[in-house]
Amino acid sequence: MTQSGISLVFAHGWAFGPEIWTPIQRELRDRTCINLDFGYFSEKRHVELPDRPFIAIGHSLGALWLLEQAPEQCRGMVLFNGFARFAAAADFPEGVAPRILTRMMRALKSTPHATVEDFRRRAGTDLPLPGTPRPERLAAGLQQLQELDARQVICPARFALCCLAGTHDPIAPPALIRGSLARGASIDWVEGGHLLPLTHVPACLHTIDRMMKRTLP
16 A cells, blocks of 8 residues: 555544534645544544554544554554543552542533533633533543553554644643653653644644654555
């Protein structure tokens, strides 16, 4: 398969949907872009990965999910505000306290709109929700943030890895990202927060371009 034909597979983070990739994909019209959708705001979920070679691009939880999947056909992976573990553990004190995620799960049952909107504001956006929140799927996403641990997956020999993170990320602070990716990933830092696909489009495009060049056959 030629480089021009390899697909780009995008996985969004918690409390967002495929719309977060619109500014980036607007500049990638000559590429085949496939959007995964965890169904936080949509009727159907779409999480099937291609059975042909692709480059994976994930934001936040989407990055963790992709790492945990460790897809066989993945030729390279780009992480934006990404991490290999989110919740704190005995061997990962840099993570977020699990009780915070548990509290958010409880809040989703009674005030799903407010819970999601509060998180999005803390992440750095007041854009309208892309649809009606679906509490069960959002709760499943929080559970993934509590439980998924892909630190053992990070192996440069398995697939190439490029990481772009924000120095002022309020959701996944630098210590969390550094600690979770310490086993083998180099990280490029920009002055930014948690929503680099929206706020730092040129830097994200540059990172994707670097990965495409690294994975040339």
